[in-house]
Amino acid sequence: MADLIPFTRRSFLSTSAKLGAVAAAAPYISRAAEVGAKGADTLNVAIIGCGEEGRILANAAMPIPGIRFAAVCDIWPYNLTRTERLLKKFNHPAQPFEDYKDLLANTKDLDAVLIATPDFMHAEQTVAALKAGKHVYCEKLMSNTVEGARSMVLAAREAKKLMQVGHQRRSNPRYQHAREKIVREGKLLGRITNISGQWHRAVSDDYGYPNGQAIPEAKLQKYGYANMHEFRNWRWFRKYAGGPVSDLGAHQIDIYNWMLGSNPRSCIASGGVDYYKNHEWYDNAYIIFEYPTKDGLVRAQYQVLTTTSAGGGYHEYFMGDEGALKMSENPRFTKLYREARAPEWEPFVAKGYILKPETGEGAAAPVKPWEKPGVKKLAGPAPRGATVDVRETAQLSAWDIPVTLDKAIHQPHLENFFDAIRKGTPLNCPPDEAFASAVTVLKVNEAIAAKKELTFTPQDFIA
């Protein structure tokens, strides 16, 4: 046997080392293997805007088979080089460009562009890319102006090219399951009467930049930026974006429209620059919308606070007369609640729509190692102080949603975009629907400034 299988300690170590190297490199090899030369099904893609969001999109798109990053663009060499290196590490032949116009003019066989620049550039760059015959995936908010957003919709129609806007929750399988199975088919919430949503963030410092990496002032001004501070912190300035309401709120207010299949008829809001001294946009805002739906009016409250992380993170909470659905991109904040008066939900467990929680809120008390499992424990009386008023209704029971997303949160939305190009799959966030969401969001800042209720007609949401 020893002659047949010569296996010494040295050979074992050598083989193990090689196997270890292969195992460590496996994710890289699997990503790189897809790239190389352009095949029949391969899509040549470019990224315009290589900041934080651009790199998030690049990382989310790379695991998708048949995606080849042919070009990258950013006016800041620091960001451009980082993204170029990232893509080249995975064998993407990403050519760097400073100006998106050069990228569109000089990248051969380009199929699509991913735009992740500040909001004020979205309309200009999207329209140019569509006119150049490229499909466009543009980050939200679609534009910082209604006119800009409208020009994008019209350009997509005229060019007959696809445009997807980056409201990625719409492609999240958990959100899709919640809308299709729980809300629409199962009607577990009954009649939705209210929505509450929020995004709370702690105070944070402004972005800076590494020594020696500042963009020369003349170049900044050529591309529309006042200075390096505004370039790095564009989300807070009126010229470039819509502040936290559009930056964070856009994702969640879009989900209000999407879940209800409706646009609001009015908006009243309060907000202000309460805390930061060197920002232009409202750091805290409270908003109330009224949504007309076929089942009746829905009142929807939303708050975005950037001076506290207290109060439960970020979520969209849909409340009906039979149940409530708390959704969030973070599964930790997701939960489903049943009113005591609602019909039994057990049949929906059997159908696979919902789950009884195994851990956390609503779960049975954990069984100790020495206890017999499966013993039904009677709920004890509410602790003293838990019920303080006879007008309190029975406590809601908590349930789970049996769908989780096992990849980067942007990946399904990009997959949907690429599938639409290749196979004609319907887009999950087409231009018309994104326009309606953009109008809804942009009107909030108007309502805050006007300090009065704004009313809308259905026509306001049509490009």
Place this chain on the structure above:
Amino acid sequence: MSAHHAPSSETNRPEYTAAFLVLRLWLGLRTLFAGLEKFESGGSFSFENYYKNMARMAGGISGASILPLWATKTFAFFLGYALVLLGLSLLAGFKTRGTLFFTGLLYTGLSFGLMVVQEGEGVAWLGVHVALVAFALVLVRHNRFALSSEQGN
């Protein structure tokens, strides 16, 4: 039924007899069903279930304490049968004084198992049982409607 002895005149009142009878029946039922539930799993009762449940209990206690598995297993495999027998004896009123004493010892043994895994709530719960057994021993001289009589009061 049993012949009964004669308690002293100040305690020879029907409410003592009634109090002890209620206590004996409660302890009997509680002990009987504490034993029977150890044979249950998924709604069915069997000896197979019993040894599975008891092995889990013994393993859980040993895994979380210094008690050796042979000791916890020995106690666990004996426990269910003992509870059923003691429960039936209490209900029937058979050798009530001795039965109460051994029931109290059994609950104390169970409490010890939970003490070593620092299961405070369980210890308190079993402590209530032990206290009731002790109280029953104080009142046992008023035992009536029993299969066998109590001697030596």
